[in-house]
Amino acid sequence: MSDEAAVHYAVSGAVATLTMDQQQNRNALTPALMSGLSTGLETALADEAIGVIVLTNAGPAFCAGADLSGRYSGLDQAGAGPDRRALRGGRDRAGRRV
Numbered sequence: 001m002s003d004e005a006a007v008h009y010a011v012s013g014a015v016a017t018l019t020m021d022q023q024q025n026r027n028a029l030t031p032a033l034m035s036g037l038s039t040g041l042e043t044a045l046a047d048e049a050i051g052v053i054v055l056t057n058a059g060p061a062f063c064a065g066a067d068l069s070g071r072y073s074g075l076d077q078a079g080a081g082p083d084r085r086a087l088r089g090g091r092d093r094a095g096r097r098v
Contacts, residue, residue: 007036008058009043014051016044023059028067 008019018040020027027033037055044050057063 005036006030006032007040009040011047011050014049015054016040016047016050016052017054017056018044019056019058020063021058023061025067025069026061026064027057027059028064028069030067 006020006022008017008021010017010019018037020033020037022028022030022033041053044053
């Protein structure tokens, strides 16, 4: 992976946009991508001004699924898997703060 971020984070008004940008592997879930998504979601959930989070992609594929190329022994073992409790960020399934 190059030095460029696997996930780009942008805010416009109350909308945070996370853009997956690993076009070389069709945005397959690598540790770098999972870490970027986790960081972006945590940042957005911590910002009271954010009301909507959009997950989108760069390139022709949204996400090819897990990267099974053998370079990674497992996303959770790499320490890059998101903490699902942290991602909920005190919100219910509809996204309302609880």
